[in-house]
Amino acid sequence: MVTVHDVAARSGVSIATVSRTIRTPHRVTEPTRVRVLEAISELGYRPNRAAAGLRRGRTGTIALVVPDIDNPYFSSLTKGAQASSRARGYGLVVVDTTELAEVELEEIEAVAPQIDGLILVSSRLDEAALADIAAAHRCVLVNRTLEGRDDATPTVTVDEAAAARAAVEHLAGLGHRHIAYVGGPARSWSQTRRLRGIRDAAAVQAGFEVTDLGGFEPTAQGGRAAAQDALDSGATAVIAYNDLAAMGLLARWAELGVRVPDDVSLVGFDNTYVAELSAPHLTSVGADLREVGETAVELLIERIDGAASRGAAARGAASGVEGADGDAEAATVAALELHRELGAQLQVRGSTGRPRP
Amino acid sequence: MVTVHDVAARSGVSIATVSRTIRTPHRVTEPTRVRVLEAISELGYRPNRAAAGLRRGRTGTIALVVPDIDNPYFSSLTKGAQASSRARGYGLVVVDTTELAEVELEEIEAVAPQIDGLILVSSRLDEAALADIAAAHRCVLVNRTLEGRDDATPTVTVDEAAAARAAVEHLAGLGHRHIAYVGGPARSWSQTRRLRGIRDAAAVQAGFEVTDLGGFEPTAQGGRAAAQDALDSGATAVIAYNDLAAMGLLARWAELGVRVPDDVSLVGFDNTYVAELSAPHLTSVGADLREVGETAVELLIERIDGAASRGAAARGAASGVEGADGDAEAATVAALELHRELGAQLQVRGSTGRPRP
DNA sequence: TTGAAAGCGCTAACAG
């Protein structure tokens, strides 16, 4: 293992100068820096993050906690998070809770001492437990919010209302007047918002009816289970809680001889890659999941690096032409850092069409 | 942060005893151990892995390097690896190389100093580069082997020959006599073995013909691109390089009005969860991917912990009734530790049936 | 069996 001592010896400086050349290059003279840098590349020196972290009280690693990495939603999000953290020089530890709140709790506590902060994605914890975690650890929440007093925990959410609206408007625009919604787990954060969003969007449409088919498993199995109910509802279009459920509906309907979109239209949520696996491809609405992951990492690292970078951002904004505008902009920046809501995009593919006359 | 000092103070012992209570409990008297353990749980003490690692020359963390986490094959494998490493007390950092050899190389070097070892899954590196990496770092290879002199690097592979045979025999048993193979990237390790396996298995069948359609992208797009060729080949059944390509074939055929399995049968490779997303579900052959991940972690950690545990395993085996048998068994165990080939299972689902008369 | 003490590789005062 190559250490600072080796580099120092090779370049004829002290270990402190080697360290400075890496962390604060501007505090080292040009020729010295060049020599040290040369030694570093010649020896193939890589700083030991654990040692640096021990000293600085930081580990240079963050954790991403997801319910199930083997789910396109979370794997895409993970991909974005991993790229983003890597680009910022942080290691990323992935924790899969297998959808269990108790595992989530245990794993968070186990991993916490080894990291600088964590990202909780679609946490399965109840409000109280989540608030405790948020208070005890530096973290960022994705797809969950802490209503009420806690306003210090950054969150990343998707504008589910806008997503639902886009889906409903698309269907209404096609001529549909009665749609059915195949929901997900009743107590899920997203489910609550998606159902509400669909209802709100439907309320605005004239003579538009929504049948809530209730909660199903957010899987292909769940979709299959809902297939007959959806047909029986008499709706000409169906919106599914997520793409997986939509795939199940599609598969079951195919078995029943129901054609999509000729007999019934279908829209999924999340716009994961599975939407492009079926025939016809699935019309789906959702945010860019990699961007969700990237954003969460960004917020977390900004928080870790602390007031320094936040202050710099504000200062940068404030240094604009207009003093007043600058301040306003700085305030906006600060607000954005705490809660970021990402927009959703509707991808129209083959599973939606005009209702049959 | 709670440290050994806090625990020591609370339980009235030295920090050395606290450390011993954790690492080598048998070297501490019962009453002392109990007191320390109590203090630990009362204070919620969690050892700082970085500090321990710094001292011991280990980090307690391993890396899993995959080409694309957003691919059901790798996400399932990752799920197994993550569960396994956690169970063994190791942290797992996931590295996504976005399928690029250069990124893979760079990331391995960057992460290497922070870990005790790494698992390279379906590495995109060429033989020479891979051999260099294997020589320079403690690692385990999955889906790749180092032919030739290197026999010290543990590898985990899937018995592709058996998998191919199972697929061919299934089809032959159904009555098919002419099948087509939609291959993956020409230079891919798996592709080479799968094609060879299919050819070998076909050679054994009487009057059985295989048309190799050549290499396609291992994605739904690739499958779609091959759909017409497959039909034109005149084969009554098709085997696809992986499930994703099979899904593409299925989708394109559906658009063309070709029915599965009435007009043509289809078998995928890998048996990922996407095989259950389609209508009909996809017959697919592959190993348990989570087990592949678990096995790789097992091999790596065993190698990290060194001869100690290997010796123990051999001793355990050798302590059987028969001396000779024991030795033989121990040898087998040792051999297994270096290269583990996992069997593949054929899951017969709706996409295969008898050929049309 | 237990404690004292050294030191893993690195960073951050503090001097010079």
Added chain:
DNA sequence: CTGTTAGCGCTTTCAA
């Protein structure tokens, strides 16, 4: 601008 030095939390000799 550069070097010396004191630890970060932990494990592990070495003595007692």
